[in-house]
Amino acid sequence: MALTTRELPLQDIAVQDTAASDSMAGVATEEGMVFTSVSRPVEVAERKEDFSSWILLGLLLMFVAVCLRVKSNIRYLQVLVKDLTEVRERHNAFDETVRETSLLVLLNIFWSCCAGVLLYALLHLWGVQGAGESMAAVKSGELTMLLCMGVMLCYTVVMIAAYWVVGNVFSDALHARMWVKGFAAEQGLSVVLMFPLALGVLLYPESTEGLLIAAGITFVTGKLIFIVKGFRIFFTQIASWVLFLYYLCSLEIVPLILIYLLADICSRML
DSSP states (O other): OOOOTTTSOHHHHHHHTSTTTTTEEEEEETTEEEEEEOOOOOOOOOOOOOHHHHHHHHHHHHHHHHHHHHHTOTHHHHHHHHHHHOOSOOOOGGGGOHHHHHHHHHHHHHHHHHHHHHHHHHHHHTTSSOTTOOGGGSTTHHHHHHHHHHHHHHHHHHHHHHHHHHHHHHSOHHHHHHHHHHHHHHHHHHHHHHHHHHHHHHHOGGGHHHHHHHHHHHHHHHHHHHHHHHHHHHOOSTTHHHHHHHHIIIIIIHHHHHHHHHHHHHHHHO
16 A cells, blocks of 8 residues: 555655755644745846947937938939049039038938947957957947947048048149048948948847958948049049059048047047
């Protein structure tokens, strides 16, 4: 005849119920063991605010603003392409509207924000913030990302001023203005690709390296098109090749090195 729970020694019952001790507790009474459920407090990890979601929201809002502006007249995109490729003076009154200028400003701010996200990813990839850490775990990552956006915005403003000054020195105000608009148009058009790449860095950090390579190709391609326009505007003689090399070093290569070093130094200070 099999023994019931009441007839088993208390020592055996304790051994049999060891596996269930995490959720059940036994109390010995005269009538046997009485089991009651024990309510254990559940430890919930503290929810941390995801800063990248705010960056993502800001980029999406800017994207919507650009779409609404372009939707009002699709010819704005055609004007941007002409600004980037043509070197002759335009006489179409539509091309000189205030709305076009405001669109260029909005696009360049948008480009600076996207480029800032990519610059932050590049800093992290090259170990500025510490090798082996994920982007979400980088100390002061939110400040560094905002810093990178500010650095890229400063880059845009400084480059516009530099192109304007150099254009007036080597030519006249008209050609300098064409050169500046070509630069603004180049960044405005390239943001079409920079935006999804920046989103990819925020949403899929494990693919950062490939996304940065694509961003580099996009950046270099746009720069090459812009450099060709500058060459067509200012360099018409064989002797101009020397000036062209100085231009490449001083206005296209050195600023890129400086903004990376600036972002690097500032990120280490955070």
